Each structure stands twice: as C-alpha cells, then as structure tokens.
Amino acid sequence: MTQSVDTQYKLSDNLTAQSGRIFLTGTQALVRMLLTQARLDKEHGLNTAGFVSGYRGSPLGGVDMIMWKAQKYLDQAKVRFQPAINEDLAASMIMGTQQAGERADRTVDGVFSMWYGKGPGVDRAGDALHHGHAAGASQHGGVLMIVGDDHVASSSSIPHASEQSLIAWGIPVVNPSSVEEYERFGIWAWALSRYSGSWVAFKAITETVESGRSFEIAPLDDLAPALADKQGGKHPYDPSKFLTPSMEGTLDARLDSVREFAHKYSLDRVLEAAPDARIGIVSTGKATLDTLDALQQLSSLKDLPAIRHLKIGLSWPVNPQSLNDIIEGLDHVLVIEEKGPIIEDQLKNLLFNRAQRPTVSGKRDIENEVLIPADGQLSPARVAVGLRRWLGHHANVQLPACTVQNLAPIDTNGLTRRPYFCSGCPHNTSTKVPEGSQAMAGVGCHYMATWMDRKTRGLTQMGGEGTDWVGLSPFIQTGHMFQNMGEGTYFHSGYLAIRQAIAAGTNITYKILFNDAVAMTGGQPVDGPISVPRICQQTIGEGARRVVITTDEPERYRGVSLPAGVDVHHRRELDRLQRELREIPGVTILIHDQTCAAEKRRRRKKNEYPDPARRLFINKAVCEGCGDCGVQSNCLSLVPAETPEGRKRQIDQSSCNKDYSCVDGFCPSFVSVMGGALRRGDQNGQADMKAQLLAKLDTLPQPNIQAKDCNVIVAGVGGTGVITIGAVLSMAVHLEGRSSSVLDMTGLAQKGGTVISHIRLSANKENMGAVRVDPGQADLAILCDVVAAAHPNALSCLRPGHTHAIINEYLAPTAEFTRNPDAPLDAQHLLSQLKTTAGENQVRSFNAHQAATLLFGDSLLSNMLLMGMAWQQGSMPVSSAAVEQAIRLNGVAIQANLDAFHLGRVLAHDEEALASLLAPAAQVVTLQRRETLEQIMQRCTSSLEQYQNAAYAQRFTNTINALRDAEQKLRPGQRPALTEKAARSLYKLMAYKDEYEVARLFSSPAFRQDLEQQFEGDFSLRFHFAPPLLARRDPATGRPRKITLGPRTATLLRWMAKGKGLRNTVLDPFGYTHERRMERRFWREYQSLLNSLSKNLNQANYATALELAELPQQLRGFGPVKMESARKYEARFAELSQQLKNTGPEIQAVPA
DSSP states (O other), X not given: OOOOOOTTOXXXXXXXXXXXXXXXXXXXXHHHHHHHHHHHHHHTTOOEEEEEEEOOOTTSTXXXXXXXXXXXXXXXXXXXXXXXXXXXXXXXXXXXXXXXXXXXXXXXXXXXXXXXXXXXXXXXXXXXXXXXXXXXXXXXXXXXXXEEOOTTOSSSSSOOOOHHHHHHXXXXXXXXXXXXXXXXXXXXXXXHHHHHOOEEXXXXXXXXXXXXXXEEOOOOOOOHHHHHOTTSSSSOOOGGGTTSTHHHHHHHXXXXXXXXXXXXXXXXXXXXXXXXXXXXXEEETHHHHHHHHXXXXXXXXXXXXXXXXXXXXXXXXXXXXXXXXXXXXXXXXXXXXXXXXXXXXXXXXXXXXXXXXXXXXXXXXXXXXXXXXXXXXXXXXHHHHHHHXXXXXXXXXXXXXXXXXXXXXXXXXXXXXXXXXXXXXXXXXXXXXXXXOOEEOOSSGGGGGGGSSSSEEOOOXXXXXXXXXXXXXXXXXXXXXXXEEEHHXXXXXXXXXXXXXXXXXXXXXXXXXXXXXXXXXXXXXXXXXXXXXXXHHHHHHHTOSEEEEEESOGGGGTTOOOOTTOEEEEXXXXXXXXXXXXXXXXXXXXXXXXXXXXXXXXXXXXXXXOOOSEEEEEOTXXXXXXXXXXXXXXXXXXXXXXXXXEEEEEEOTTTOOOOOGGGGSSOTTEEEEEEXXXXXXXXXXXXXXXXXXXXXXXXXXXXXXXOOOEEEXXXXXXXXSHHHHHHHHHHHHHHTTOOEEEEEEXXXXXXXXXXXXXXXEOSSSSOOSOSSOOTTOOSEEEESOHHHHTSHHHHTTOOTTTOEEEEEOOOOOOHHHHHOTTOOOOHHHHHHHHHHHHOGGGEEEEOHHHHHHHHHSOGGGHHHHHHHHHHHTXXXXXXXXXXXXXXXXXXXXXXXXXXXXHHHHHHHHXXXXXXXXXXXXHHHHHHHSOOOHHHHHHHHHHHHHHHTOHHHXXXXXXXXXXXXXXHHHHSTTSOOXXXXXXXXXXXXXXXXXOHHHHHHHXXXXXXXXXHHHHEEEXXXXXXXXXXXXXXXXXTTTOOBOOEEEOTTHHHHHHHHHGGGXXXXXXXXXXXXXXXXXXXXXXXXXXXXXXXXXXHHOOTTTHHHHHHHHHGGGGOOSSHHHHHHHHXXXXXXXXXXXXXXXXXXXXXXXXXX
16 A cells, blocks of 8 residues: 655644645534634634634534634634633623624724534523523624534433524524534634524534534625624614513524525525426435435435435524435425434424425424434444335335344443543542442432442432432432532532522532542543532531541641631441431531542643552452452452452452552552552563564565545543544545544443444545444454443444454443442453454454553553554555554554554464463463363462471361262263362361461562562552451451551561461461351361261252352451351351252351
C-alpha cells in the first residue's frame, strides 16, 4: 500500500481550517461553529462577542473540557465560556447577553450565545428557556441552544427526545444528521435567531455529538443577504411585553419570521429528485444516514422503483414549500425520523384538507401497524425492515424478506461487565450503610451502589435527592433514611433539597460525598467555590442538627477552621457515626471527604497530586481466598490468583489507585511495600526480550494492505484505553486522505462497564453514512475483553466466517468477583464460544494483558498490542506509517504506544516468540488444570512436612491411601474423584494457618522471590496483623483492629517460625484460643470421617461422601471471617454426617 500520509496535519486544524479535510468530533464542532461565527461577523463588519454557558451531562459531558482546551482560540474570537452551576441559571445568563445589543452603554454590536444541556437539563431549565425565548434574541446576537438528547438512556435516567417541550415553548429546532453538518446548521441557526428574534434549538444526539468524522470542508450557505434583509430583525429582544397579553402576539410574529427565513434560506435538501417517482421519503437528522444506508442495501435488488428523497434540516416548524415541492406528483410518502412523529404530524396537517393528496406513513402504516419504530433508536437494519414493507405495499415490489442475523447468545456464567466503582473509589466506602438502615441513591457515580448489596435504591431528578423521602416517610414504619449526594449535585441544586428536608422536620441523614471532582463526566471541577468547611457552615446555618466529617486523611484537617461542633473522623469510623446520626431526630449531615480515585490517577500522571511511595502486596501463600479484602474495599484491583491450593488474591498494580482499604480485610497476608518501584519486566529476561522483539520489526513481511471500506468494532472495559484504538485508527485513515468515522458508546460505561467503539473506514473520500456498525457488518473485531465481547451489542456485529477477530484472552475480574470469591472467572469458556460464533479460522487470540505487563510493566498497553496484531494480519486497511503518525498526534505515552503497536506486529508473525513470552501465563493455565492424585499427594505431603514434620505428614498419607484403596475397590478403573477432593480438604484442615505457619510463610524464600518479581529498588516492608494481645476491638463491629508493624517484624517472624514444634503441645501459648481448638477439632473430625469412609464406602453413600469431601474448602479466612464460615461449615457437616450415618458409617467426634 503506497497511500501518502499527511504529516503536516495538526489537531488544531479541526477548529481553524477553512478548507481541506479535517477530522472533527461533535463537541469540537461546537467550538468550531463559535469561531466561525466570530470570523463571519468580523468579515461582515460587525463588532460582536460570543458567550457560552450550560451544564455538563452525557452526551454533552465533555463540552466544558473542549472549551477549556480551546481557550486560546476562544479568547482571540472574543468568546467567553462561563460554566454554570445548573442549566436554568445558564439560560438566564444567556438571556442577559441578548440585552447587550440593545443597551446604550454597549461595547459590542451584539453577543451570539450558546446554551448547552442534556435532555433532563432542558426539562429542568424549561421555565428559564421559555422566558429567555419570550424575551428574544438581539439582531446582531442570537441564541443557539445545544440540546443533548440521549435517545436510549445510554447514560441518562430515562430516554430523552426534547422536541415536544421545545415546540410547546415555540422554539424552532434544527436537526443535523452528522458532525459534518454541525457548522453549517449552527451558523444557519444563529442567522435564523437574529432574523426572527427567536432562540433556536440544535438537536445534538448521542450518535452525532459523541462521534467523530473525517470530511472535506464544504462552503457555508451564503447568509449575507439575511443580514441586510429589511424583513429581519423586526422582533428583537424585548422584555417589556412580560406580564401582558401582547407577549403571545410577539411570539406568533417571531414564528412567522422563522417561517419566512426558512423559506428564503432553506436548510432542507433534496437528496434524490427522481422527477418521475410516484413514491417519496422525507427524513431528518441522523435517521437520514440510516435511510441512505438502508437504501444502499436495497439498491442491488431488481425492479426497485424510483424514490424521491427530501432531507429536512429545520424539523420544526417545517418549511411548507419544501414539503409541497417534494410531494408533487407522489402517491405515497414515508416519513423516517427517530422517536416521535414530529415531521410526520406536520406533513399530515399540511395535507389534511386537500382533495388530492398522497398517503403518508411513518411511525405507523396506513393500516395502523408499526412501521418505523418510535422506541429506542433507528439503525439501517431497522429502517430496512420498514422500507421493505412500505415498498411492498405501495410500489407492488415483492422484495425478499430481510435476513436478520440471529447469533446465539454467549453463556457468560452470570458474569457481566456492568459499570462499577473504580479501584479505590471513595464511594466503595462512603455508600455503605449500617445494619438495619437503608439509603436512597442520587445522580452521579454513586448511583451504582443500587447495583450492589448496599440496601440503596431509588432516584430523583438532579437536586431532588431526599425530598421523595419527605413525602414517603409519614406513611411508612421506617423512621430514618440515608441519602447520598455528590458535592457537584449539592452545588448544582441539592442544597435546596436539604433546605426542604429541614423545613419539613424530616428524619434523614444526607451523606455528601465530597470527591473533589465531577467524576461521572470526566473529572471536571465543580463550577464554583465549594469546600468542606463551607458546606458545614451552610448546612449548620440552615438548621442541620449535627454535621460530621469522615475522611481517609484526617491529618489534612489540622489547622483547618471548622464550625463549632463539627468533628473530623477517619473513614473507619463511618459505621459507628452513621449509627449515631440515625438516632438524632431531624436532618443530619455526614460529609465524606476523599478525592476521586480516577482524578487522583490523572493528577498523579501530571505530578499534581501526592503519589505515596507505598504499594500493597499479598502473600498468596498466606491468603485464604476468603474475599474479605473485597468485602471491605469493593475494589476491582483485587484479582484472582489461581494456585494448586485454590483461588487466592493478588493486586493488579496497573489499575490500583492506592486507596489501601483492602488491607482492612481481616487477613494477615497483606504487606505494605515502602519505597522501590514496580519492576518493568521480571527477572527472567523479558525486559531484554522487548528489545530483541523490536529488532525484528524491519524483517517482518508486509501484509497486502489496500485501501478499502472496512467496518471495525472494538469492545472492552471502560477506563482501560479502549477508545484510544478508535481515535488512532480513524485518525490514521483521515491522514491518508480518506473518510472515516468513530462512535464511542461510553457514558456511564467508562466506569468499568462495557465500552464499544464503532469505526467505519472508507476506501476513498466518500463518507460511509451512519456511524454505527450494524449487525453482521463488522469486517474486523478487536475484542479487548472476553466478557465485553459477549455483550449483545458487540456480538451482534460479528458475521460468522467473515469477521476477523483479535481477542484478548485475559478475563479481568467482574463486579461479581468483589462479592463472590468463587465467581466462575473462566476465560476459556467464553473464548471457545466466541471462536465458535466467529469461526475458528477467523480468530486470533492471546493473553495481551500478560504480554503488556511483562513487556511494559503496565497492562494498559494491551489494547495497542492487539491493534498491532490486527494490522500485521492484514485486517486493518491503513498503512503502518499512518497509524504511527496518528499515535504521535494523539500525544499520550507516544513511545510506549508506538512500541506496543510494533510489538503486536512482531508477535503476530513470530508465534514462537509469543509462546516464549507468555510461558509464565501458560504455567498458570496449567495450574488450573486438574492435578492427578499422585501430584496432589506429593504436593500436600511435602508441604505438611515443612508445616510440622514427617510424622504429621504420614498421618495424612495413611488416611488418604486407605480411602484411595476403598474407592478403587468400589469404582475400579475410574478417576478417584472422592480421594482427590478428600486429599485437598484434609491437607487444608491439617495445614491451618496459625501464628507459626503465617510466620513461616512470610519467612519463606518464595515470598521474597514473589516480591522481587514485582518490585525493584530499595524497599522495606510493613506488616498488618491483629496480634491477640495488642489489637483493640472495633466498638461497632467487635472485630479486632489490625495494627501496622515495622520492617523489624521480619526478624521476629523468622524466630516465630522456628516455634512450630510447640504446635499441638501444652507449651503452645496460642493453642488455647477458641479458634485454634476449633481448627484442631475440625481436622481430627474430618480424619475420623475419612477413616470411617475407608471401611464403609458404598454406592449408597458415595454421593454424600463426595460433598463431604469437598466441604472443608468452604472454611476460609482468619479470626471473625473464619468463625463465620465455620458456623456454616459445622451446620452442613452435621447434616451430611447424619445422611452418611443413615447409609452406614457413624462419625465419631474427636475432642480437641
């Protein structure tokens, strides 16, 4: 492939270029139209300024960040960006800007303004928007309302389509079909606003504003005559009509001016004139692209009639002339629009009293059956179904039925990739409630607590938090409620809800979750001055009965002035404090102050936030796999470590955000590693292998890559760099002068959920239509996570036998694992189904997570490895030079991403190198395979000799050998399943982890070796134990609290390990505790059981014996955690023992 690459292209071109090709996202296009309006005004001799205000929210969650990045260009254009604390106040500020052009003391001729807000923001700001529109727009100003409608609630509480509200307020609506049209529509809308005096709504749906597209800049409409048009500007900003009936006349007159302008300078376009056609289509917005794609699919069919096609730009009020022109000579018209019948109803009203008129179908056909669905969102496939029915009915064309691909769903064993709190998220702690209490959710990341076992439910609009409890509480028995509220919501409007609850005398505790960022939309700062002391002062001033603060760093409050009576506590006191607050009548406040984990990570990368030289590490030999660390921390960075002794825990250092709450799990396996650094590559030569692999790059064969149309789907976990693939790939194709588009379906999914990117690449400069990849359309699938790949929205895009798939075999733990330590995390189970779905010959897979960790010390580069592999296999129709230049333009970890892309290429070609690199991972997989009985016996016997002595191990061997003989006699030639289970369980019980064993495992050379494989440099250790005589009990939970011991503890542990000979003797000082006596009793009872089974095993009791043999695996943990599992174990042991007794052998309990 010899396609040239534009190395001179700059990212700033998308905002400033006036000709040529640019790559533009929807939010960038909003900035571009502001700069263009300023330039046009200057060219026309107008001295104008610009003003932007609104409130963030998906799909407009990134508008403010784009504005801040473009601050230099906005300043040059005299455009002021003023974020608002909420949507209605933003609208009022916009209203104020239109006065500038009317005042005698003005410094500008007018202010062109832009308001933005998502659908619920439109609802909230309705009164302010209605008033602003009624007051009007100045002749040299104008108001453009960016309405972010989320049609399928991908990141909203409910689906939104705002047209009906806008129509009720008399606000015109323009509806662009793609990013390519944003600038033209925006400039046209401002001209309309100036001409008519109306505010104008600009519909920015998820699939346009959150997409990006490469295109050739087209000349803008010549609207200069509109500036000089004497018919315009007759109804400018004029608040004098408020409180008078004449306001209605003004609004009607402005609407007449809107129709005049739309007629003179029509935004509508005839896409297919078809003068002889008898049928026609009217479409608008993004539905136009769906329609064009659907028509393209039908174009190859024979006997397809001519179809006239009108694209509507101003969807309300529609220009009647455009409709009259298109229906001339037609018998039947189909209106295709997303959600409600806005244009369809207007067309029907236009035709209603005419004697000669075509039939009109849209949401329903002429027989009142659903035709173009109003639910969800449209796609080429959904439109094609309606088109075929309509053509069959009105054009007498018998078309073959749509062949809808129905792929069998993948069995994920109940695993889901649902959005979840980030590793180290403050909400992991702050959203817990005490036993017996309930909480209500609010808007923000903390809403995800409703998906967890946290007794949290409900949702109101933003700012209504807790007021629903004011209405509910008088009519139920529950006397108190906790209400979660982020500080962003508090500043937006939640303060008023607290005021209402105080006024009503309601018993409620507001938990204000102060995390120093608006985390749900990208980590922006709150839009104004806010602090914990200020919230304390405000709520106390309103009448809150008590205010307390919890934090992970109480020392930060030394010297901070707080109102009288406000105390600061460590977050570990949260449960106790909540129990106190729920007993206080009236409104109480708990402020949990802890910085957002994702924001910490972002700031640390910029050296703007302290990065403590401390990391946690788990001694897997000590770990019992009980999962209490996950219960305490709710953290996704605690990942499984499969060992011969079962599933343990380890920490994914790449994703860990240093929250440290996992160490609160009652387990001695955690150590703090102080100082040092993560090792980049292990000690076995992987670091050198990286250089050796890169040296092979120039010798690789070049795949036969030709420019062609290509649809790509990327699926992975939110927050792991999935969208980088789409950004790089679409930009790379753009740099070759071809068209490309990308749509990232993120929203709330960026918080560890399933993120899917749709990337469409064109063979030439022609755009490919809709940005979404339809079912069965993917030519390439880069599947960065096997659970995300199984999501129906990703899986449906695959076409068996056609789609090339590159799959990461690593299964990152899902939310289920934080609550269920035995969650079935079987990547091979999912992988085999994905291969069956796509076709074995179409799939290439490897453990990209492991490869990236070994090569870079960071698993986040795994996605770029996958991209490199896809390119080397010839599945990606773009030159490597273009990909490399796109990586450079992306500007993030440039060299690391280039290396990862190149290494992915090398590993795709050199299978031996790939196998060698992943040998450690292969060993882990081998460990997960079933051990033979001989292997189990050898491992357990050797370990018990180290645990105690040879005689102790011999007791184990004698018992298991006897059971093996009995099982072989009963089931000759069959796998000794009972003996295998019994051997593992007896070993577990006999090797209980008392003080001596924990000391031995920490003193083992294997522990130090594991440490040095992950860390390098000068580091020391801190141990986290709960020694019986030193640990104080938590007054609320009764649990002993762990204490931190210094590096000299290692010496003490080595001495203690030598004391194992005291075990089971009268000299053992630890052996008299209840827990140790219980452990001795358990293994002796179990050994007695096995001895009895060896003498009485038969077919009747075999099934019960199997369950009994595996039962001790449920015994996990230390201290209170183990005691809880012991209660369940003993109850089930008694039940099964009774069943066994009924079929033969009697169990003799052995006293400790």
